[in-house]
Amino acid sequence: MNKTKCPVCEDLPRGPLCRTHRQELSNTLYELRLGLDELKRMERREVRHRGHGGGAASPAFPPAPMDMTAADLYDYAEDIIQDAAADIGLWGGKAPQVLDRLDDRLDRLADAPNSGRDYRNLTRTSRKVQQHITPPEDRIIHGPCLNPECRTQLAGLPDDTTSTCSKCGSIWAVAEVRRARRERLKGHTITGTPTQIAKWVRRSTGVPAKAQNVKDWLRRGQVPHGPRTGKGVYECDMGGLLAAVEETHPGVNLAA
Structure with a gap:
């Protein structure tokens, strides 16, 4: 039956x-x-x-x-x-x-x-x-809307599975939005101190990353990076930084 x-x-x-x-x-x-x-x-x-x-x-x-x-x-x-x-x-x-x-x-x-x-x-x-x-x-930032004519940043909660664009009204799977953001930035690099890199992570994702978190990711090999370009200055892969911070969520325990 x-x-x-x-x-x-x-x-x-x-x-x-x-x-x-x-x-x-x-x-x-x-x-x-x-x-x-x-x-x-x-x-x-x-x-x-x-x-x-x-x-x-x-x-x-x-x-x-x-x-x-x-x-x-x-x-x-x-x-x-x-x-x-x-x-x-x-x-x-x-x-x-x-x-x-x-x-x-x-x-x-x-x-x-x-x-x-x-x-x-x-x-x-x-x-x-x-x-x-x-x-x-x-709140955190998931990434740009996947509508090529929109690209508004989609924000929400760490455990969101879908996100609705505030501008065009499109509904997207959060996992796909984050994947597209990582792929777009893969191979692009940011150069700076751990404090400066953490600031970029905060602005890009809304996650309260600190300099110590960046140091830990580098030490563990979680983020691809080139040789130091100066004392305490690193060249880090942006896509790798996003992957590191997204892997931490939900239940993130970032350094104080």
């Missing part, structure tokens, strides 16, 4: 979710509940994000996809949540209450005809919320 295919696993528009994506849907509802609470705190200015050292947020980061205020994003998320609820006959109510009702009726939501669409919409919305509430110092 043929089993019904999961619309997320098989990239289909309709059908009941599999066990794995039912659990992920439950996690998404939980993350949305926490994220919307944080958005409300940001809207009331109870939470403010600053860059490293208490200064302004780093200008290296482009605006998040669908750049919104906390209030606008909250309203957008509430609309998405209520649309999903309507698919199983739940109408009205504020987002926190609707999320509780959806969690209580998770099986109905996962079995609904539009479960695939609702799963994707809720997951994307949760990601937008997470990006908005994440402090700038915890």
